[in-house]
């Protein structure tokens with residue numbers, strides 16, 4: 001899976017990239033003439049797979065497409081794809097006929113037979129929602145040349161779950177909010193998100209404490225607004241507002257205790273450069289502290305993209321891949337994680 | 348005679364043959380387990396509102412229907428009870444069969460919206476019943492104005508005017524956004 005190691009994944013050098021780790025746009029579509037996945041027979045699901053595999057995917061996939069059949073793929077492939085959010089947990093664990101298309105740069109995927117027949121995703125480091133929505137529109141148009149999508153004049157594009165109806169589009173950003181956490185203002189952030197009809201989740205959708213400074217926010221509403229309105233509201237108003245909350249918190253943190261803030265960042269770098277044992281929790285904790293130090297200009301010897309890359313590579317399947325051992329054989333190897341982090345920061 | 352829940356000793360209120368990826372399962376669940384056991388929405392949908400809960404509320408608020416009016420989707424065999432248990436529709440035709448029941452559910456899940464105003468597939472645009480759609484949009488517009496939801500009203504007005512004057516190409520207009528470099 002060498003093809004998917006590209007820096008576009010890690011590069012958050014965009015406006016708002018100090019807080020926005022990555023952007024993602026997802027599209028849900030179903031093909032007419034078949035039941036939705038939850039009521040389709042295996043041979044119908046196989047047919048859906050063949051229909052999608054023989055259709056033109058257009059410019060997003062122009063540099064090549066890799067199809068992975070989930071019924072025959074190995075566990076570490078699935079783990080890698082899951083850690084990169086290119087496939088979902090239920091999709092990686094299912095048993096029914098399903099496959100995923102991966103673009104050459106690893107930034108786009110189309111899950112076939114997830115909850116809907118097609119779940120396309122395009123991903124980029126940093127804040128790039130406008131470009132991603134443009135690419136998704138092209139992908140949608142391209143798919144539509146060979147596939148007829150279920151559409152209802154009143155409800156729009158039809159999905160198995162009514163929460164995805166209409167445009168079928170969900171936009172999301174992964175936010176790095178360490179200062180809000182340190183100042184104990186995450187609850188305020190969650191309330192604001194709820195009022196704005198946004199979903200808030202942890203790194204991989206679960207509320208795991210290990211990744212407690214990374215939050216994914218996404219639009220919940222998919223019906224009654226055009227794609228342009230959704231984009232304008234989410235990317236133009238909502239995301240900048242959350243970024244501003246975090247930036248202000250970072251400034252307050254600096255103003256109230258510059259020495260402690262500076263010490264926290266340098267201490268994190270010290271641990272990451274010297275530790276011989278790193279649990280996933282510890283790696284996330286210190287990388288998060290290092291990242292905010294880099295964003296505030298406290299640390300200038302480490303690139304932001306290096307920190308972003310390590311946030312991915314300390315996860316179990318990535319770590320196993322780097323060490324060229326099967327994921328199933330790799331216990332959570334704390335020593336290997338520490339070695340990889342040291343080598344990356346020194347190199 | 349009372350059949351008990353598959354998972355506890357409470358009487359089952361949902362009796363269903365659930366077809367999941369081609370395999371039929373007999374399912375008997377109490378109200379709690381129907382909601383709780385495995386039939387909740389997959390995490391990937393990220394739904395803040397549980398559709399099964401809204402559906403149950405919608406069903407309960409309606410006058411008790413005689414047994415024979417329980418509808419089944421002719422295309423996929425989905426029933427209201429199954430819909431409530433799984434929280435997912437079975438096929439595109441389900442949206443027609445259960446439209447009445449669903450429209451309230453959809454409005455609650457979608458912040459009051461019940462009419463699509465986004466992009467259309469190029470092929471479907473020719474199949475749209477424009478007159479019916481125009482009537483529904485006009486009705487929503489009147490409601491939006493009378494409840495002083497002016498942003499929503501403006502969107503509906505835009506959609507109405509594009510329906511009234513323009514051809515299919517306008518409905519299928521793509522986003523004017525730059526592609527990835």
Ligand SMILES: [Zn+2]
Nearest residue numbers: 352355377380
């Ligand atoms: Zn029970």
Ligand SMILES: [Zn+2]
Nearest residue numbers: 420423438441
């Ligand atoms: Zn149906």
